[in-house]
Amino acid sequence: MNNRTWFLIESDKEYQQCTLRYEEVKHAEKGTIAHREKLLLVHLIAAYEEKSWTLPELDPIALIKIRMKDFGYKPSDLAKEYGDKGTVSKVLNYKQSLSLLMIRKFSELLRIPAQYLIKEYELKTPDTTT
Incomplete structure (x- = not known):
């Protein structure tokens, strides 16, 4: 289990750490601490991407x-x-x-x-x- 405490992502390095950890826990079983961590990481990653990236206007x-x-x-x-x-x-x-x-x-x-x-x-x- 990862003992890291997560905070809002403020740098590309932190973003990479978050996405790497997400890859480790993305198949975590519902109801586990790892699953709760995955849900938190999804929100942190999405918030950082929305703030940092502008996606092109594509279909x-x-x-x-x-x-x-x-x-x-x-x-x-x-x-x-x-x-x-x-x-x-x-x-x-x-x-x-x-x-x-x-x-x-x-x-x-x-x-x-x-x-x-x-x-x-x-x-x-x-x-x-x-």
Whole structure:
């Protein structure tokens, strides 16, 4: 168990320490001290990111793709998190909208504030002119 006392993040170094610790406890079992620490870290990390970073004005899918590249994730990694490869593929190809469950899971996995994933965006419709 980590005996560290957490405070508001004030530097990139503290941010790195927080994110490293988050990675260690992100699968902590509900009801444990590690799970409570994870919840606290999520809030601290989100507050620091919101204060320190300005995310570009992109549609949610473009933002997801950028963060996937940042973390070295492939669509299959998102499918493992979400549980349905076909749906993830449709979403990443603008053929289906993000669901609330996807927004929650991808927000946590990719560390994108949910407010950026709930924005409306255009879906690609099949060309019906033949």
